[in-house]
Every structure is written in structure tokens, then in C-alpha cells.
Amino acid sequence: MAFTFTEENLQRIEKARAKYPTNLAAVMDTVYIAQEQNGWLSDEAMSEIARVLEIDKVEVLGVVTFYTMYHKKPMGKHHIQVCTNVSCMLRGGYELWDAVKDKLHLDNMGVSEDGKFSLEEVECMGACGYAPMIAVNNDYYENLTKEKVLEILDTLENG
Amino acid sequence: MDNVKIVLPEIENLRDIDVYIKNNGYERAKKALGMAKDDIIDIVKKSGLRGRGGAAFSTGLKWSFMPKSDDKPKYLAINGDESEPGSFKDRQIFEDNPHQLIEGILIACYAIGAKSAYVYIRGEYHNWIVMLQKALDDAYDRGFVGEKMKKTFATEFACDIYLHKGAGAYICGEESSLMNSLEGKRGYPRVKPPFPAQKGLWGNPTTINNVETITNVPIIIEKGWEWFSSIGAPKHPGTILYGISGHVNKPGVYELPSGVLLTELIHDVAGGVPGNKKIKCVIPGGSSMPPLRGDSLEGIRMDADSLREAGSAIGTAGVMVMDEDTNLLKVLARISKFYHHESCGQCTPCREGTGWMLKTLNRIIEGKATSNDLDLLIDVAKNIEGNTICALGDAAAWPVKFMIDRFRDEFEKYVFKEVQMPAKNKVHSMRNTAHPLADISRI
Numbered sequence: 309m310a311f312t313f314t315e316e317n318l319q320r321i322e323k324a325r326a327k328y329p330t331n332l333a334a335v336m337d338t339v340y341i342a343q344e345q346n347g348w349l350s351d352e353a354m355s356e357i358a359r360v361l362e363i364d365k366v367e368v369l370g371v372v373t374f375y376t377m378y379h380k381k382p383m384g385k386h387h388i389q390v391c392t393n394v395s396c397m398l399r400g401g402y403e404l405w406d407a408v409k410d411k412l413h414l415d416n417m418g419v420s421e422d423g424k425f426s427l428e429e430v431e432c433m434g435a436c437g438y439a440p441m442i443a444v445n446n447d448y449y450e451n452l453t454k455e456k457v458l459e460i461l462d463t464l465e466n467g
Numbered sequence: 468m469d470n471v472k473i474v475l476p477e478i479e480n481l482r483d484i485d486v487y488i489k490n491n492g493y494e495r496a497k498k499a500l501g502m503a504k505d506d507i508i509d510i511v512k513k514s515g516l517r518g519r520g521g522a523a524f525s526t527g528l529k530w531s532f533m534p535k536s537d538d539k540p541k542y543l544a545i546n547g548d549e550s551e552p553g554s555f556k557d558r559q560i561f562e563d564n565p566h567q568l569i570e571g572i573l574i575a576c577y578a579i580g581a582k583s584a585y586v587y588i589r590g591e592y593h594n595w596i597v598m599l600q601k602a603l604d605d606a607y608d609r610g611f612v613g614e615k616m617k618k619t620f621a622t623e624f625a626c627d628i629y630l631h632k633g634a635g636a637y638i639c640g641e642e643s644s645l646m647n648s649l650e651g652k653r654g655y656p657r658v659k660p661p662f663p664a665q666k667g668l669w670g671n672p673t674t675i676n677n678v679e680t681i682t683n684v685p686i687i688i689e690k691g692w693e694w695f696s697s698i699g700a701p702k703h704p705g706t707i708l709y710g711i712s713g714h715v716n717k718p719g720v721y722e723l724p725s726g727v728l729l730t731e732l733i734h735d736v737a738g739g740v741p742g743n744k745k746i747k748c749v750i751p752g753g754s755s756m757p758p759l760r761g762d763s764l765e766g767i768r769m770d771a772d773s774l775r776e777a778g779s780a781i782g783t784a785g786v787m788v789m790d791e792d793t794n795l796l797k798v799l800a801r802i803s804k805f806y807h808h809e810s811c812g813q814c815t816p817c818r819e820g821t822g823w824m825l826k827t828l829n830r831i832i833e834g835k836a837t838s839n840d841l842d843l844l845i846d847v848a849k850n851i852e853g854n855t856i857c858a859l860g861d862a863a864a865w866p867v868k869f870m871i872d873r874f875r876d877e878f879e880k881y882v883f884k885e886v887q888m889p890a891k892n893k894v895h896s897m898r899n900t901a902h903p904l905a906d907i908s909r910i
Contacts, residue, residue, distance in 0.1 A: 327585075327629040329540075329669055332651035336634055340590075367651070374653040375634035377590045393552045394754055395712035395787055397801055431637065431805055432552035432754075433591050436712035436785065437719040446593040 311352040313360065317341050321360060331361045335371050339378055348379040376430075384419050384426030386464045388412070389443040392429055395436035400453070404440050405429060407454045411461055424465070471698055473706045474682045475563055475722045482598070484605040487566040493611050495685035499574040500622045507578040511684065514692035515704040519556075520546055520640075520677030521753070521782050523703060523771040526684075532664035533579040534672050542673040543576050543584040544649065545681055548633055548640035550589055551753035552805060553785030556708035557678040559720045561588070561595040564682065565602035569612065569628060571681035574688060576626040579674050583627050586678075587645050590634040600630055637809035641857045642675040644811070655813050656857035679708055700726030700770035707784050709769065711737040714744070714790040726770040733764075733788055744790040748874070752782020754802050755862030757869035761791070778869070796881050799870050800828040806863035817860040820851040824867050837883045841871050 667673020
């Protein structure tokens with residue numbers, strides 16, 4: 309599907325470009341803007357990023373595939389990220405992971421059929437003192453228990 | 468002295484620019500901008516301030532490596548990637564004291580002659596990036612940053628500060644990888660030399676400092692190096708943001724002088740271990756640092772030199788506490804999974820070795836391993852260590868090498884003593900008489 313940036317987003321890209329001495333350096337910001345607008349980074353979106361920044365498409369592809377926060381496929385409206393790294397693990401991170409997996413019937417990087425949820429097992433999110441935790445899109449939920457996490461999922465399901 | 472706060476003073480709403488200004492805010496930048504650049508570098512050097520991002524290198528010395536000539540643009544990059552498991556301190560600065568970070572950046576930029584500073588923050592910290600951007604916008608509006616600062620501070624100097632959002636890659640906390648990422652490339656570490664001060668961002672002289680390190684600078688300028696150097700451990704002075712996690716009653720970030728006793732930190736500050744259980748293992752500086760045995764913590768102090776003597780390192784002062792019921796095999800496998808996932812793939816020893824270590828550890832978890840596998844793990848670790856472009860190799864190797872070495876008794880419980888032959892080739896004399904299945908079932 310064809311992809312073009314909205315007028316507002318083109319202005320945001322211009323602002324990003326102004327931060328750096330090269331256009332290439334603005335690629336990470338621009339990829340975020342494309343992902344926000346499109347939900348994920350389609351081939352067309354990557355072509356458009358390359359065109360707008362006047363850089364090679366392979367540069368865009370290289371960056372998109374290197375960083376884990378760029379989605380290479382459509383993800384759910386609520387992207388659930390469960391941390392299972394050591395500090396979370398010591399305080400029940402894997403119990404949360406199992407509970408979320410069971411509840412959503414999803415595996416790592418799975419997306420629900422209705423597109424509402426996707427699930428990812430993530431590495432340390434920098435919330436070690438408030439473990440265990442999950443993030444829903446950009447928002448952190450900390451000091452969780454299995455019960456609390458199921459409650460959060462119910463709220464999102466009905467919201 | 469025990470309750471001295473430098474980085475996170477207990478002032479309500481300090482993130483608000485008006486509150487910050489009322490508390491001497493941006494006065495230190497004004498003072499610094501009226502001083503000679505070399506004098507500032509000298510003060511920071513004499514203060515003994517050492518980097519809080521892991522290597523504990525002298526900040527003033529690092530600044531002094533920057534060339535004095537102005538023929539090329541110079542840059543300051545602030546490392547707020549904070550991805551080391553067990554570290555969660557910098558986000559507290561973004562949240563509670565962003566203006567002191569900004570003020571520290573202004574002083575550092577002036578001292579090294581940089582006109583642009585980039586703060587690299589991990590993408591997961593989206594909401595904290597928003598907080599820091601708000602503070603930065605306010606600082607611009609009030610004329611503390613950018614062209615307007617010339618008038619505000621009555622000086623010839625001006626610099627701009629930009630935020631750069633990462634996108635989920637632990638390796639970008641490594642300074643040369645961070646620079647590649649800032650330039651819009653994959654986060655591959657660069658070979659050193661050339662060092663950043665010679666050839667950094669876009670081939671120009673660059674200094675990279677940690678968020679917490681820079682946040683100390685305004686107070687050093689205000690109160691003087693003598694004051695700063697008298698706090699905490701003499702060779703690693705100042706306060707440190709200790710992030711305590713795992714099996715403690717009150718986990719969190721605590722600002723205390725360097726050199727506090729590790730036992731005091733765990734038992735008094737963080738409220739001890741739930742259920743008064745014994746401690747089996749402590750990783751004192753984030754997951755890359757060598758783990759310490761719980762029965763050998765007495766007398767260990769939290770500063771770079773004491774921890775080195777104790778056989779570990781200060782790292783990012785992210786203290787992870789594990790009680791006596793912790794399965795260290797599973798912890799080590801989880802740590803190894805992390806480094807395998809985060810290896811950028813540039814160097815063969817790290818790319819392949821991290822995978823081998825993870826596979827071998829999983830084999831032990833499945834109950835299919837022998838003592839030889841423990842030696843194999845140490846061997847693989849030793850072959851990664853020192854053989855890679857960046858320190859991620861060492862970071863992956865150390866936990867394996869030191870945990871197996873220091874907890875050999877525990878790891879031996881999970882493995883067969885001798886080689887197990889496939890059933891059809893089984894030689895009777897090579898079989899164990901005491902079957903260790905009882906131990907394996909505990910995994």
C-alpha cells in the first residue's frame with residue numbers, strides 16, 4: 309500500500325533534520341514518525357523515508373532491522389512488553405510472562421486476530437527497582453503481581 | 468556527611484524550572500561561563516569525579532583529551548542509554564532533576580568547546596524523554612540554552628542541546644556504538660583508536676559522558692573541588708546513585724556517598740532480605756560485573772577500588788541481590804540469553820560464543836550435561852574475553868566465568884560427574900553409580 313507522510317509529520321521530519329549535520333542522522337527519528345503513522349514499517353514506508361531524507365533505502369532497512377523497537381510487521385493496538393531479565397525474574401517476571409501468554413493466547417511476537425494485542429518478551433527496561441513490570445506501548449506498569457497484570461489486560465480489553 | 472545529596476537533592480518539584488532557579492539554578496553555569504576553560508577542567512580533575520557509566524574514568528582527564536584548536540566542530544554526547552540490567556538510576560535524574568543535567572551539559576560544552584550536545588536516551592524511556600524535552604524547552608524559553616544564552620550569561624559562548632531517542636539496542640550504551648547510532652547507522656562499535664576525542668561524531672572530536680556524571684558538575688562548580696573530594700571514598704569521591712533490586716525489602720535508587728559498606732546498603736538502606744533469608748549472591752554493578760558470594764560480603768565497600776580488590780567492579784552501581792533459594796543456573800542462563808540477544812554480531816568470538824554459552828547452560832538445565840560442560844563454559848568465556856572490538860564480549864564472559872568459578876559447588880550439583888555415553892554405546896564402567904537425578908529435579 310502506498311505510503312506518504314502527512315503534512316504535519318513532514319514538518320516534524322524537518323525539525324528532526326535540523327538537529328543534525330547530516331540527513332542520515334535523522335533516520336531514527338523519521339522511522340519512529342513513520343511507525344507512529346503507519347503502525348509498522350512496510351516496504352513502502354521505508355522507501356518513502358529514504359526519498360524524504362534523500363538517503364539510500366538500504367540505510368533505512370539496515371537501521372529498521374537492527375533496532376528492536378521498530379516493528380517489521382503490524383503489531384497490536386496494545387503492544388504488551390514483559391521484562392524477564394534478572395531483576396524482574398527474581399521477583400516473578402516469568403510468572404507474569406506465563407500469565408500474559410495464557411490470557412492472550414499469544415507467544416513471543418504474536419499478534420491477536422482482532423489486532424488488539426501483541427506480546428513481546430523484552431530485555432531489561434530499566435525498572436529493576438520496581439520489578440516485576442510490563443510496558444504497554446510507551447507506558448510502564450511497575451511493582452506488579454499476576455493479579456494486577458490480569459486486571460490491566462482486562463481494562464485494555466474492555467477499553 | 469552521610470545525608471549529602473548532590474544529584475538528587477530532596478527539594479520538592481525541583482523539575483520545575485522556577486523551583487530550580489530559586490535553588491541557585493543556572494547560577495553555576497553563569498559562574499562557569501565567566502571562568503577560563505582550563506580552570507574548569509582543572510577543577511573537575513581535582514574534584515576526583517569519575518564516570519558513573521561503568522568504567523569510572525576521571526571526567527576531568529577525559530575532558531582534557533579534547534583538542535584545544537577550533538578548526539573542527541566539537542561535540543558532547545551524553546550517554547543516557549541505561550540498558551545494563553540492574554541499572555535504573557538515570558531515569559530518576561530525567562524525572563526529578565532534569566535542569567541540573569542541562570546545566571551540567573552547558574558547563575561541559577563550554578569547557579571542551581562544543582557547540583552541540585546530544586543526549587542519547589534509550590527508546591523505552593519515551594515518557595522520560597518527554598519529561599527532559601519539556602525541561603529543555605523551558606530552558607530554551609528562559610534563554611539558558613541556545614543563542615539567547617549569550618545575553619543571559621553575558622558571554623560570547625552559546626551551545627545547543629538535542630535529544631536523540633534510541634530504539635532498543637543494549638550495545639548503543641557502548642560509546643562508539645552510541646556515536647554510530649547518533650549518526651543514523653546500525654549501532655556497531657568502532658575500533659579504538661582513534662578515540663572519540665580525536666575522531667568521534669562525524670569524524671570530529673567528541674566527549675561522551677554519562678548522565679549522572681554530568682549532573683554532578685554544577686555542584687562541583689558551586690561548592691568547589693575540595694568540598695566534593697572530601698565526600699565518600701577518597702579515590703572515588705562524591706555520591707553515587709545506587710540502584711538496588713532483587714531480593715530486598717525496599718528496592719529503589721538511593722543516593723549515598725561512595726564507599727558505603729555493601730552490607731549496610733543491603734540491610735540498612737534497602738531494608739534487608741525478605742523473610743530474613745541468607746544472601747547467596749550479589750552482583751554489585753549491573754549484570755556484566757563479576758558476582759560476589761553472599762558469604763564474603765563483609766567489609767566490601769561500594770567504590771571502584773574496593774570492589775576491584777574484592778574481585779568485582781562498581782559498574783553502574785546497580786546492585787542485584789539474590790537470596791539463598793535462588794537458582795543461580797537459571798540466573799546465569801538468563802544473563803547469557805541477554806548477551807546473546809544483544810551481541811551486535813560484528814565480532815565472531817562474541818556472536819558465536821554467546822550462543823554457545825547459552826546452549827551449554829540450557830543443556831545443563833535440561834539435565835544433559837557433565838562437569839566437562841562447566842569447564843567448556845569457562846573456556847568459551849575466556850576465548851571471548853579480550854578478543855572483541857568492544858566490552859560487550861567481556862560483559863558476556865565475566866558472569867559465566869566468575870559465577871561458575873565462585874559457585875562451582877552449586878553448579879556441580881546440576882551436572883553428571885562423568886561423560887554419559889549414548890545408550891547403545893554405554894560402557895558400564897563409565898556410568899555414575901550415584902545418579903544425580905534427585906538434584907536435577909530441583910532445577
